[in-house]
Structure formats: C-alpha cells, structure tokens
Amino acid sequence: MTVDPDARPAAPAGEHSTRDRVLELVVSDGPVSAADLGLRLDLTSAAIRRHIASLEADGLVAVHESGHTGQRGRPARRYVATGSAQDPLAAGYTQFALEVMAHLEKFGGPAAVEDFATTNVAAREAGYAAALTATDPTARVQQLAEALTDDGFVASVRPVPGTQMVQLCQGHCPVQHVAARYPQLCDAEIAAFSRLLGTHVQRLSTLAGGAHVCTTNIPVGPPPGVPPDDRGPACATPVTPTTGTHPRPSGRTAEGMR
Structure with a gap:
C-alpha cells in the first residue's frame, strides 16, 4: 500500500469534537485569544495551540492583530473565523x-x-x-x-x-x-x-x-x-x-x- 507522505495522521477519538468546539468559539467570540479559548474549554495551552494550528492549516481561522497583552506592549494574537468557516452553504x-x-x-x-x-x-x-x-x-x-x-x-x-x-x-x-x-x-x-x-x-x-x-x-x-x-x-x-x-x-x- 502506498502511503502519502503529506497525508495527516488520523485524529484520535474525540479530537474532532474538541476541534469543532474551538472553532465554534472562534466563530461566536472572535477575535479571541488562545488563552481565552483554553479557559473557556478547560484545555492546556499545548492542546489549544494544536487545534488552532490545525484550523489555520485548513483555512478556517486566521490571526487578527488586536489589543495588547500588557507584556511590554506586544500585540495579542487573537483569532477570527475565515469565510470558509462562516459559510456552510454549498x-x-x-x-x-x-x-x-x-x-x-x-x-x-x-x-x-x-x-x-x-x-x-x-x-x-x-x-x-x-x-x-x-x-x-x-x-x-x-x-x-x-x-x-x-x-x-x-x-x-x-x-x-x-x-x-x-x-x-x-x-x-x-x-x-x-x-x-x-x-x-x-x-x-x-x-x-x-x-x-x-x-x-x-x-x-x-x-x-x-x-x-x-x-x-x-x-x-x-x-x-x-x-x-x-x-x-x-x-x-x-x-x-x-x-x-x-x-x-x-x-x-x-x-x-x-
């Protein structure tokens, strides 16, 4: 059997449902930070980063520079849903x-x-x-x-x-x-x-x-x-x-x- 080197590994059970919950919050609450998403969903920073990276790779969320973290004036990375995520119509x-x-x-x-x-x-x-x-x-x-x-x-x-x-x-x-x-x-x-x-x-x-x-x-x-x-x-x-x-x-x- 030929294996596609670019294919993504199958997500563990439950991963898609958590990923969907992350996306739903970005759609409803965006622009929203990864820290806020973690607090709302009770997920670790690593887990949130993984789901955000996956959603970004699929073109469903994007970075929206807005506000400040309060840490030496660095802009906070906040996320919003893209048109692909907001449009379920065929x-x-x-x-x-x-x-x-x-x-x-x-x-x-x-x-x-x-x-x-x-x-x-x-x-x-x-x-x-x-x-x-x-x-x-x-x-x-x-x-x-x-x-x-x-x-x-x-x-x-x-x-x-x-x-x-x-x-x-x-x-x-x-x-x-x-x-x-x-x-x-x-x-x-x-x-x-x-x-x-x-x-x-x-x-x-x-x-x-x-x-x-x-x-x-x-x-x-x-x-x-x-x-x-x-x-x-x-x-x-x-x-x-x-x-x-x-x-x-x-x-x-x-x-x-x-």
Missing part, C-alpha cells in the same frame, strides 16, 4: 439563490428585490418579537441574540466600555454571499432590529461587506454625551460608518449587478 445552493435574485431583479426591478428582502425578514421578525419578553433594554438585546443564534447567525452581545451601548455581534450569516451582492437583505434586517428594540440602531460592519463579523451598535441607556459614531467597535474590525445600514460595493448599485 456553492451550488448559493449560485442558485443568486440566479433567482438576478431573475427577480431583471423582471421586477429594484423594487421587487426590496420587497422580497422586506418580506423575507418580516417572517423572522414575527418570531423574534414573540421571544423578546424582557423590559430591560440589555436583556431584550440578549434575547434577540439567542433567537438569532437559533436561526444560525451565531450571535452574542458585548458591552461597549464606558458607554450606554452594547454591540450585537453575528459571527455567521447563512446568506452571506447573496447579501454581498444584494445588500437590501442586510438593510431589511437592521430595520427589523430597530423596530424590535424600539430604538435607532447602527450597523458598523457586515460579513457580506468583508468583515469577520456583523456588528450593530445598540443604545441601552441615556447617551453620556458622546455621539455613537465616535465609539470604536468592540467586536468588529474598525470601519467608517456609512450613511446607510450596509456598506455597498464600491461603484456598483443594485441595478448594475445584474
């Missing part, structure tokens, strides 16, 4: 969805795309509204995050230090590639969040726009006097907020993407 399904959207746009125009996006999100919004039973603003955002996670968006809530705001972070988007071409889907979603939470919310970054996470700023108390636009994102790669809710591709409009 390529064929994504292509089919894009072709359907293109057909809709061709024969119905931009208004038909907008109507589809609004109708699609409205179905989810009704379910989310039933799940938001808390009266406390932060608790309502947390309930929304849990409902989004149940729908496959891997959402979490993080406070923005020194502010009366939190950030809703979505580490995965089931329609990421479709939304990259048709940002009306993201626009409809952020409008739904605003209605559900009863406040103006601001989308800072999206997976569809090339960030490692979708990030939405949400006020949960009286503003302390600093405009929300001046606050840096706690869970996203810093971007310059746009006047719209989704950073549209440069030089392209919905009509120009047929």
Whole structure:
C-alpha cells in the first residue's frame, strides 16, 4: 500500500469534537485569544495551540492583530473565523439563490428585490418579537441574540466600555454571499432590529461587506454625551460608518449587478 507522505495522521477519538468546539468559539467570540479559548474549554495551552494550528492549516481561522497583552506592549494574537468557516452553504445552493435574485431583479426591478428582502425578514421578525419578553433594554438585546443564534447567525452581545451601548455581534450569516451582492437583505434586517428594540440602531460592519463579523451598535441607556459614531467597535474590525445600514460595493448599485 502506498502511503502519502503529506497525508495527516488520523485524529484520535474525540479530537474532532474538541476541534469543532474551538472553532465554534472562534466563530461566536472572535477575535479571541488562545488563552481565552483554553479557559473557556478547560484545555492546556499545548492542546489549544494544536487545534488552532490545525484550523489555520485548513483555512478556517486566521490571526487578527488586536489589543495588547500588557507584556511590554506586544500585540495579542487573537483569532477570527475565515469565510470558509462562516459559510456552510454549498456553492451550488448559493449560485442558485443568486440566479433567482438576478431573475427577480431583471423582471421586477429594484423594487421587487426590496420587497422580497422586506418580506423575507418580516417572517423572522414575527418570531423574534414573540421571544423578546424582557423590559430591560440589555436583556431584550440578549434575547434577540439567542433567537438569532437559533436561526444560525451565531450571535452574542458585548458591552461597549464606558458607554450606554452594547454591540450585537453575528459571527455567521447563512446568506452571506447573496447579501454581498444584494445588500437590501442586510438593510431589511437592521430595520427589523430597530423596530424590535424600539430604538435607532447602527450597523458598523457586515460579513457580506468583508468583515469577520456583523456588528450593530445598540443604545441601552441615556447617551453620556458622546455621539455613537465616535465609539470604536468592540467586536468588529474598525470601519467608517456609512450613511446607510450596509456598506455597498464600491461603484456598483443594485441595478448594475445584474
């Protein structure tokens, strides 16, 4: 029997499940350090390094330089999920969805795309509204995050230090590639969040726009006097907020993407 010298040895029983848990945390909590992953999963530094190296080799996680370790100013190595990890859709399904959207746009125009996006999100919004039973603003955002996670968006809530705001972070988007071409889907979603939470919310970054996470700023108390636009994102790669809710591709409009 011929042995491939480049083949990886089979992983011991249980290795894949632990590796999957590491990846799930990187998707939901990234950027996250190896030390944080070890604490969350009760694994040794050596074990975490092994799993991270394996995930990096498979193109599922990447280093995101952010923050400092506190040790002589060295930047902390933190990890985020790549597009390969965040996209479980088969390529064929994504292509089919894009072709359907293109057909809709061709024969119905931009208004038909907008109507589809609004109708699609409205179905989810009704379910989310039933799940938001808390009266406390932060608790309502947390309930929304849990409902989004149940729908496959891997959402979490993080406070923005020194502010009366939190950030809703979505580490995965089931329609990421479709939304990259048709940002009306993201626009409809952020409008739904605003209605559900009863406040103006601001989308800072999206997976569809090339960030490692979708990030939405949400006020949960009286503003302390600093405009929300001046606050840096706690869970996203810093971007310059746009006047719209989704950073549209440069030089392209919905009509120009047929």
